[in-house]
Amino acid sequence: MSFTQSRQNEFLDKLTRITEANMSNEQFGASELAREAGMSHSNLHRRLKYATGLSISQFIRKVRLEKAYALLQESSLIISAIAFECGFRSVSYFNKCFRDQYGYPPGKIRKDEYPDSGPDNQLPEPSLKSPGTKRTTMITVASASVLVIATIILLTILKPFSSDNKPRDLSIAVLPFRNDSPDAENAYFINGIMEEVVLNLQAIKELRVPGRTSVEQYRTTTMSIPEIAEELGVNYIVEGSGQKYGDKVILRVxxxxxxxxxxxxxxxxxxxxxxxxxxxxxxxxxAQSIANELQAVITPAEKQRIEQTPTTNLTAYDFYQRGIWEVEKYWSVYQGYKRDNNREALLRAEDLFSKALEYDSTFARAYTQLAIVYTQKNYWETYLTENCLDSVLILANKALSYDDQLADAYFVKGYYYHTQNQDEQALTEYDRALELNPNDCWSYFWKGAIYENKDLVKSLDNIQKVILMYRGPVLPQVYSEISWVYGCAGFKERSCYYAKEAFILDGDSARYYSQLAFPESTVGNFEKAIEYAEKNYALDSTGDFVLGQLGLFHSFLDQYKESLRYFKEYDRCLKVLDKSDPSNTFRIGHALWVNGFKNEAAYYFNTALEFHNEAIELGRIDVVDNYYALACIHAFLGDKEKAYENLRLFKREMGGYFYYIEYLKKDPLLDSIRDEAEFQQIVRELEARYQAEHEKVRQWLEENDQL
Structure with a gap:
């Protein structure tokens, strides 16, 4: 071994040790390795490229995957835990990287289907050898024909998963365009162009393109392009900048x-x-230049949509772009169901889209965006009215009357029908949106939400597609959603894993503990559920969700004084927040009743009966919850006939919310009928339904190499 090669090996060993010491830190990337190695980013990149043919990010990923391979052979950890241990925040991305490096999924190792493969006998990729070794190999090739034959053999024998056997991964992220205009006010215009480039690329079926909110976080980042690409899980990046001077614009892309x-x-x-x-x-x-460079096929229909002029009025388009800019501000600080969303931005967007329509009453996109604003603004205000969100449907249909190829308008219709409990129609609209925009992650998300109570495998499959596509500020909520579905399916470890993923992203310790409480409650471990919920309460004693959790779990353990204490706080919290959510009022009524406050309890029971009956009559979502609540109230008040009537309807509608099985066994409101034959038969039928669904999910996980 030459002195130079020895120095290179020492250099690579040092980098490997540093990477292994930071293995579980998914934030450890090229900049961190350069800093700990005492080198500049450019020098480290140059030396690694010379020694291995790899970029810094590729080298780190290689070390992570070799560690993962060893753990798969030597440990009994599930694949998702190994992915997390080796610094991969996404199991799907880990599976992709593993398959790219070794030619087969991680689950195959434990099935001994590839006994001769491994870190030292893997499929071709840049090896940790110096360029000198490569040149020597090339010199020994006697002729071009021998080289061709050797190449064919390598591709045939060593790379069974070649591009001929699997689709190309044409994944591309468009980073926020930089506004170089002297006037910062022009940012909305430059970013409006970026927004349209994203939408045009998303319309091309062969491309996988994250949406605008997924990339907004990189507007002021110091991360390198390889680091951003790795974090987003894409192969290509688009950068752009622009200047606007009066009516002139200069763009560089x-x-x-x-x-x-x-x-x-x-x-x-x-x-x-x-x-x-x-x-x-x-x-x-x-958009078309980028697609052509990547050799992506653009169908005539896609080309027509990309080149379509949405309005002929410049002023209307300017108001529209400004409105989009305000909507992006709203989503950039989205906080789920909390009250500190940027509602002012939403109201400004409403005004700007309305002004756009004043200048062009046929502007389909402006109608659609106004409808989206109303979905966020008017849901609870119109929940118990016959015309709940009707304005949303009217605006979406108006948009489609002017442009029937508008994906967002079909998405809005899907959302409307979902809120009306018309799930089949909602799924049809979401599928139509996905035909027009295959990268519409929110259609996948809401399809996943619909299937939560119908088919848990389809629910998980759709939500995982969102995780693959989306990297924006709502990602913690997406992880929370899939955590909840795994909890319903009886996969406690996976539920906790995704709860931790959400916590890693948003640092919300309080919500993390509440999410850990849920899977404990689904298996009847209410003591442990209370332990986690109390940790949440210690961090935030004003959260209405955790107060409701604690009140409920204590009641299931017959701890009625504690239950009343938390439900009283819950009730006060809703009034202070001016938050309309009467779904738990029957729980407050029960806590008051068993503690001797029967007159006060009657008010809450009557309020709950009115709310749940009206919600069912109007065809609102949450029908399973409504039937269960009514069964509980009637059973507790002594009307067994109505209790069973609602329990039968509850059983008919219940397809995925299997945490209710433990509630049926423990809920004190059902004590009066729990030992009766019909009640026990209902429980047995739901348990059988749960076991079947649990097995379907297990098989799906196994087929996707996630067990």
Whole structure:
């Protein structure tokens, strides 16, 4: 071994040790390795490239995967736990990287289907050898024909999962365009162009393109292109910048290979904005140039949608772009069901979209965006009215009357029908949206929500697609959703894993403990559930959700004084927040009753009866919850006939919310009928349904190499 090769090996060993010491830290990337190695990013990149042919990010990923391979052979950890231990925040991304490196999924190792493969006998990729070794190999090739034969043998024998056998991963992220205009006010215009480029690329079925909110976090990042590409799980990155001076615009856009940061394509555009067609022309030209560079097929229908002019009125389009900018501000600080959302931005967006329609009453996209604003603004205000969200449906249909190829309008219709408990119609609308925009992650999300109580495998499959596509501020809520579904399916470890994923992203310790409480409650471990919920309460004693949890779990253990204490706090909290959520009022009534406050309890029971009956009559979602609540109230008040009537309807509708089985066994409101034959038969039928669904999910996990 030469002195130079010895130094290179020492250098690689040092980098490997540093990476292994930070193995479970998914934030450990190229910048962190360079800092701990005492080198600049550029010097480390150059030395690694020379020694191994790998970028810094590729080297780190290789070390992580070799560690994962060893754990798969030597430990009994489930694959998701190994992925997390080795620094992969997404199991699907871990599976992709593992398959790319070794040629087969991680689950195959434990099935001994590849006994001769491993870190030292893997499929071809840049090896940890110096370029000198490669040159020596090339020199020994006697002729070009021998080289061709050798290449064919390698590709045939050593790479069974070649591009001929699997689709190309044309995944691309468009980073926020930088506004170089002297006037910061023009940011909305430059970002409006970026938004349209994203939408145009998303319309091409061959491409996988994360949405705008997934990439907004990188607006001011110091991360390198390879680091961003790895974090987003994409192979290509688009960067852009623009300047607007009066009616003139200058844009510079480039397409980069994610792993190497090498430019594949770039162009500049200098135009005078004489008409809306100029702006649309630039946006469609950029998208089509990128697709052509990646050799993605653009169908005639996709090309027509990309080149379509949404409005002929420049002023209307300007108001529309400003409205989109405000909507993005709203989503950038989205906090789920909390009250500290940027509601002012939502109201400004409503005003701007309305102004756009004043200048062009046929502007379909403006109608659609106004409908989306109303879904966020008016849901609870109209929940118990016959015309709940009717304005949303009217606006979506109006949009489609002017443009029947508008994916967002079909998404809005899907959301409307979902809120009306018309799930089949909702699924039809979501599927239509996905035909027009295969990258519409929110259609997948709400399909997943619909299937939560119908088919847990379909629910999980759809939500996992969201996780693959989306990296924006709502990702913790997406992880929380899949955590909840795994809890319903009886997979406690996976439920806790995704709860931790959410916590890693948002640092919300209080919500994390509440999420850990849920899977404990699904298996009847209410003592442990209370332990986690109390940790949440210690961090945030004003959260209505945890107060409801604690009140409920204590009642299941016949700890009625503690239950009343938390339900009283829960009731006060809702009044202080001016939050309308009468779904738990019957629980407050029960806590008051068993503690001797029967007159006060009657008010809460009557309120609950009115709410749940009206919600059912109006066809609102949460029908399973409504039937269960009514069965509990009637059983407790002594009306067994109505209790069983609602229990039968509850059983008919219940397809995935299997945590209710433990509630049926413990709920004190059902004590009067729990030992009766019909009640026990209902429990047995639901348990059999749960076991069947649990097994379906287990098989699905096994087929997808996640067990």
């Amino acid at each position: 480039q397409l980069l290979e994610g792993a190497s940061d090498e430019q594949l394509w770039g162009d500049s555009y200098k135009k005078e904005i004489e008409s809306i067609e100029v702006i649309i022309g630039i946006q469609s030209q950029i």
